[in-house]
Amino acid sequence: MADAPLINIAEPGSFAWRVFHERHPVMIERLCAAHPFGPDVRDELDALLRESTAGVVEPLRDDAPDHDAWSAWTAERIGRPWSEAPFLWAESYFFRKLLAATGFFAPGPWRGVDPFAPMKRAELANAATGETLKALDNLRELDEAERDAAVVQAAVWGNQADLAFQLSTDAGNTGAGLVAGRSEDFWSLFDGSGPVHLVADNAAGELAADLVLVDHLLTTGRAPRVVLHVKPSPYYVSDATPTDVLEVLNHLAKSSGMAGEVGHRIRESLRDGRIEVRAHPFFCAPLDFGDLPEDLRDEFASAAVTIVKGDLNYRRLVGDRHWPATMPFADAVSHFPGPVAALRVLKSEVVVGLDAGTASALDAGGEPWRTNGSRALIQTCPGG
Numbered sequence: 100m101a102d103a104p105l106i107n108i109a110e111p112g113s114f115a116w117r118v119f120h121e122r123h124p125v126m127i128e129r130l131c132a133a134h135p136f137g138p139d140v141r142d143e144l145d146a147l148l149r150e151s152t153a154g155v156v157e158p159l160r161d162d163a164p165d166h167d168a169w170s171a172w173t174a175e176r177i178g179r180p181w182s183e184a185p186f187l188w189a190e191s192y193f194f195r196k197l198l199a200a201t202g203f204f205a206p207g208p209w210r211g212v213d214p215f216a217p218m219k220r221a222e223l224a225n226a227a228t229g230e231t232l233k234a235l236d237n238l239r240e241l242d243e244a245e246r247d248a249a250v251v252q253a254a255v256w257g258n259q260a261d262l263a264f265q266l267s268t269d270a271g272n273t274g275a276g277l278v279a280g281r282s283e284d285f286w287s288l289f290d291g292s293g294p295v296h297l298v299a300d301n302a303a304g305e306l307a308a309d310l311v312l313v314d315h316l317l318t319t320g321r322a323p324r325v326v327l328h329v330k331p332s333p334y335y336v337s338d339a340t341p342t343d344v345l346e347v348l349n350h351l352a353k354s355s356g357m358a359g360e361v362g363h364r365i366r367e368s369l370r371d372g373r374i375e376v377r378a379h380p381f382f383c384a385p386l387d388f389g390d391l392p393e394d395l396r397d398e399f400a401s402a403a404v405t406i407v408k409g410d411l412n413y414r415r416l417v418g419d420r421h422w423p424a425t426m427p428f429a430d431a432v433s434h435f436p437g438p439v440a441a442l443r444v445l446k447s448e449v450v451v452g453l454d455a456g457t458a459s460a461l462d463a464g465g466e467p468w469r470t471n472g473s474r475a476l477i478q479t480c481p482g483g
């Protein structure tokens with residue numbers, strides 16, 4: 100799958116260029132407002148912005164445990180302009196450097212402090228997440244098929260940055276905005292025969308919806324065991340780490356109604372080993388799923404299904420390239436070692452697996468449908 104050109108950050112005005120030139124400065128401003136960083140940290144963050152928007156790629160200057168791995172991943176780019184770098188590589192290195200700049204790896208007061216924690220906490224405590232958790236009680240009113248649909252739709256739309264997903268009692272409404280796939284396609288992959296792996300994306304509301312999905316997989320017998328993969332360290336602002344899993348779990352367990360019940364069941368499943376949380380270094384690496392390390396490849400090969408959540412994981416799964424939107428999903432994931440399902444809100448340029456009519460209608464509509472978070476997809480491949 101190496102034919103289409105890689106998406107890069109060079110073209111002024113492109114989505115990827117705007118991430119570096121418009122989003123990152125705002126993000127750093129917010130970080131500095133959220134934490135009383137001293138001048139040294141603020142200078143490092145400013146230097147990172149200058150380097151990544153107008154400079155050349157500089158090596159890491161910390162001696163964190165992942166230093167050698169990053170030296171290998173950056174070797175061919177050191178000294179070259181950031182503007183030549185592929186988008187996926189550049190964002191990943193940017194977040195690694197951002198952590199170093201905030202003192203995450205250095206001895207001192209900021210060591211191990213997740214700079215994004217205040218944002219994640221605020222999202223978990225906000226009204227929209229509260230409404231969503233309350234809406235879980237509606238699941239009781241639904242029949243089996245409707246409940247299946249609602250749970251998967253919540254996991255899909257939970258990937259919307261503003262958490263504006265709903266668990267509707269009207270299952271007929273849950274397909275709005277989907278550009279590919281149906282909940283039935285998703286559920287047809289599961290027969291309870293083996294462990295299911297879920298590669299999570301964001302913390303807070305999305306992770307809450309993912310835990311509801313995990314609970315549903317276990318309670319309906321679709322999976323005897325679930326492995327939940329999260330990031331080993333803070334990444335892409337709101338990506339879930341093991342600490343976030345505990346935060347969300349505690350939040351659920353303290354909630355009333357169905358949310359509380361799910362929280363307690365998930366805790367028990369963690370205790371008895373039916374749910375396992377992993378944080379493999381691969382998930383913060385600037386690599387595609389086509390470059391899976393052998394241990395992860397073996398795990399996904401022995402999974403009954405791997406569920407891949409979110410936009411970034413989708414980019415890594417199909418390759419962050421200018422693919423034709425109509426390229427079959429099965430072709431894009433032919434490298435993947437087992438059955439796979441992608442649940443994603445579209446928030447970046449890459450997309451595959453659309454039918455020709457859908458793709459041309461979306462293009463004719465004139466809105467930035469690939470990046471504005473108003474569309475989502477469910478794509479599945481049962482494997483070879």
Ligand SMILES: O=P(O)(O)OC[C@@]1(O)O[C@H](CO)[C@@H](O)[C@@H]1O
Pocket residue numbers: 118122190258300301335409410411412414446447
């Ligand atoms: O993986 P997520 O959370 O669904 O989305 C992350 C994401 O939309 O944020 C980036 C912009 O900073 C995009 O490049 C990226 O794909």
